[in-house]
């Protein structure tokens with residue numbers, strides 16, 4: 001356990017029992033590290049959105065842990081912390097069981113883990129649907145993680161989802177699983193069998209419950225779900241009530257966002273988004289709280305940009321430049337291993353994203369750009385596309401854009417305009433506690449972002465370990 005200084009105690013600093021952490025970008029900004037750090041001061045950490053599409057990387061005493069469904073605070077279970085998978089998440093019982101097995105193999109406990117009885121299940125046909133849709137979409141694909149996230153959320157909204165609580169009542173489970181499958185087959189009917197077969201090929205346990213003619217066996221899937229839930233069934237509870245009870249007892253609650261605002265189903269670059277609301281609102285709701293319960297929120301902002309999957313990315317770098325940054329920043333998907341697309345920090349998108357996040361920033365991966373001769377920041381765009389109506393205004397070709405509209409059909413025609421900074425060289429850690437102790441070029445970079453976005457950088461991450469963090 002590292003020595004964490006009390007100036008990371010944002011609960012005390014902001015005098016609030018509820019702190020939220022969200023990513024302002026396309027995910028992968030280094031949220032896991034901050035959640036792990038802040039979890040030191042929380043009694044309970046709640047994941048409110050997403051599922052195993054997330055990949056939260058935590059480096060602890062030189063050991064790297066990557067969690068997907070599990071809250072990042074699980075590495076602090078032995079300290080008596082409670083970790084909750086909230087009502088707004090989607091859970092694949094097979095993967096959940098697998099992550100717990102991995103913890104056990106590493107000698108890590110999960111006594112404080114609880115899963116919402118109201119969360120939705122990701123079923124094998126959701127995964128198949130996700131992959132079939134991507135295959136059929138061809139070049140128009142979204143580039144999903146292929147974990148069935150979209151179809152599971154869609155089933156929830158279509159009122160044909162299966163809730164976690166059904167796992168505890170086999171007769172109810174049989175009914176809801178059968179109904180869910182009936183809905184899915186309506187779609188599968190029109191899919192060529194070879195595409196369906198390919199889609200189910202890598203699904204956990206698929207051989208046993210997928211029948212050759214292109215149909216799943218509902219009975220086998222139901223049995224499989226029950227078997228996979230044996231390890232965690234005692235964790236299933238009313239987590240909304242638990243969070244409320246802990247708040248009433250004066251406990252501190254940390255909300256862990258997943259993905260990022262620009263991937264939010266509601267405010268991201270739709271349709272190139274995930275299927276949950278990754279904003280503060282979505283996070284609070286999925287954690288069983290109200291947005292106004294969140295007393296303090298931190299936006300995780302990376303010193304440059306990255307994106308996994310398809311969709312607009314105005315400041316994207318290509319070729320050798322991209323390769324360099326990708327390797328320096330180790331930008332490879334924690335869930336899928338896919339190389340992440342990388343680019344420069346994009347202030348028009350950031351100015352938009354903070355509306356759904358917070359203006360208090362934790363700036364991450366500043367160390368990655370330390371040795372760069374020139375670091376660029378996109379200050380605004382020039383719009384080069386056709387004239388378009390956007391709500392009640394007309395966007396004209398050649399117009400300057402300071403705050404991005406999150407629409408692919410606009411972003412793909414935006415030409416980024418940059419301001420250049422010098423690389424700042426090595427960043428001292430340890431005793432550094434104010435901006436004035438930082439290399440002048442980095443100070444300039446930070447102050448520029450703060451002034452341009454109307455935000456304040458309160459925390460700075462200069463490496464993957466807990467200790468590589470500076471409170472400013």
Ligand code: IMP
Pocket residue numbers: 026027028053054055142143144145146147148149150258259263272273274275308309310
């Ligand atoms: P889905 O969430 O698997 O449906 O994927 C939808 C989009 O969100 C794709 O572009 C994914 O690459 C992206 N995505 C989902 N989860 C994450 C994440 O944790 N980090 C970064 N991108 C993600």
